Amino acid sequence: MQDITHTARQIAGSPEHYLHDTALFTQAWAAMKAARGQGFDPARLRAAHLIDRPEPAPEPSDQTLARIGAKVRQLIAEKNIPVQHRNAA
Incomplete structure (x- = not known):
């Protein structure tokens, strides 16, 4: 489980490298939330969460x-x- 959380943290920490597959980012975000025992609604995830605007x-x-x-x-x-x-x- 620690390896999954570590990989998910890497993906969520640099979403610009995973723009080609936003489902991967969503799954990583869900894995991080699940590791904390929190729920996650992917419908609430917006593009602004993927890329920080300058x-x-x-x-x-x-x-x-x-x-x-x-x-x-x-x-x-x-x-x-x-x-x-x-x-x-």
Whole structure:
């Protein structure tokens, strides 16, 4: 049983290598759940469980600072907040 669980963990840990056979991934997932004494409904397994989506590329900090500065200046103008220093925002 330990060998089956180990193989199932390898398959579930790197699903990108087993995309050609999603049934193999589903069986591995079911074996891991069964080893823990848990139930498993394969109908609830979605493609998002197979592949982690990449995070969006981070925005460069100068663009972030410019966007935040513009938003702050806009809010100050909308709310008529007095600003002591012109370079504050």
